[in-house]
């Protein structure tokens with residue numbers, strides 16, 4: 001298959017305060033302005049989406065949200081809707097991040113509701129899947145990630161798949177400094193791509209769905225990971241908070 005255009009996400013999680021978020025956004029624009037061969041999205045915390053959105057509005061960096069509620073409005077105290085995110089310039093959302101699944105208790109059913117709502121609202125979705133260390137030790141990786149993929153994408157049409165990116169994020173690798181080997185990442189990505197083609201696209205020509213790897217990606221492992229045939233980019237947590245590290249990771253995907 002032809003090489004897909006790399007897609008790199010920076011998940012800032014519940015980090016950075018306003019000045020830091022603004023400075024990081026400005027510095028990224030400066031560092032990545034000549035870079036035309038990759039797509040980049042940054043996902044600040046909710047309170048700073050609008051201000052960061054203004055800073056990156058004229059750049060090629062896209063604004064993403066780390067979460068949202070699938071209903072469009074109403075009595076859902078504390079929640080944020082997709083149309084509110086669109087108002088501040090976001091057009092990408094993360095869904096099913098492992099911290100939302102394992103810390104906040106989101107089920108596959110919730111993940112699927114969010115995926116469908118986001119696609120319906122014309123957002124691009126980054127759907128995260130990944131096995132825990134325990135599931136991996138029990139050789140359940142394939143079952144877990146394919147199950148999360150299929151349940152997360154239930155009732156998504158083959159056409160809508162072009163607005164979906166999958167992030168394979170082994171839970172044991174997130175924020176731990178333990179990265180999947182290129183071989184493990186490639187095997188998981190290849191499996192996910194075949195599953196997408198066979199079961200979601202149902203034999204039709206599957207649109208080119210990009211599959212990001214996430215889990216302790218750093219400048220010094222990005223080069224060997226992106227060299228894997230089915231790794232089309234990264235979802236980056238810790239290293240996305242540092243302008244040099246994140247810029248180097250983005251540049252590694254196009255060199």
Ligand code: PEP
Nearest residue numbers: 174175214215216237238
């Ligand atoms: C993440 O938050 O999606 C992530 C992969 O974090 P880290 O890069 O810190 O492992």
